[in-house]
Amino acid sequence: MSGIHDMGGRREEFGPVDKSQHELEDWERLADAVNYVLNAKGHKTTDEMRRAIESLEHYREMSYYERWAAAAETLVVEKGLLTREEIDERAAALERRWENG
């Protein structure tokens, strides 16, 4: 059985290749880097990361680095490094701080 991520050959579902490029945002660079650092320090592996990405409920609706950010969060919670509650709380505080400029 193919997972949501296993796209090879599913040409009927997709049209022409969109060749536009978006400029990476700071949070996307951060998502990329946090993942690499956690891997490099042995806190998670590429295979665990892939499993976490491929099991995301909203995989198709998410942008590339949204998947990375979400999967990193899943893994740090699974491994007991952080709790979902403290991430929720800190993210809400950051949003408030950013809104108030």
Add this chain to the structure above:
Amino acid sequence: MSENGHDEHGHEHPHEESGHEGSPWAARIRAVEELLAERGILTHEEVEAQIGYMEARSYENGARLVAHAWTDPGFKELLLRDTKAACSQLGIDASGTVEFVTVENTPTTHNLIVCTLCSCYPRAILGRPPDWYKSPAYRSRAVVEPRAVMKEFGLEIPEDVSVSVHDSSADVRYLVLPMRPPGTEGMTEEELAGLVSRNCLVGTAVPQYKARERASS
């Protein structure tokens, strides 16, 4: 990049992919990074260093490998046999656990690289993959109708040339050694490298000499 360094990375450019700027994941990944740093699991410095490492990588490393291989048969042999060793010879740090394989275009075979499962790409050499490489359309179609996909990039491979598609994995990442265009015999290595675009290294383009601008890539 600084905490709020919005000027340093070309943020004045228009965003072509919508719905990202207001992503809820922007705050969540920052929250994760801050909390991990507070627990001593990682440091801001390590994260910044990793960002710098990726920013410093670009397809130009690949263009240098290709141009050197075009001018030095011994180096070409090394590149095809042991890509990591070839990188190291040019001062490109491609160390790490990932394997790199260089595949050579010939008059009878054209190579195209894809990662159907995600986005595996020789990042340590070429930097981050372009958005289209990660798109569902490219990932799904490159393996079943590579000629149609390449045509969308303005590349038509003659019918008598076979197309070989390489599906990358987390452990093995491919790059293409394109053919040196005719008429470039007198060019310096630097000039030759200038003929090699990023798409040439993935197989959605081939180096052109005195050709009109490749408008589609």
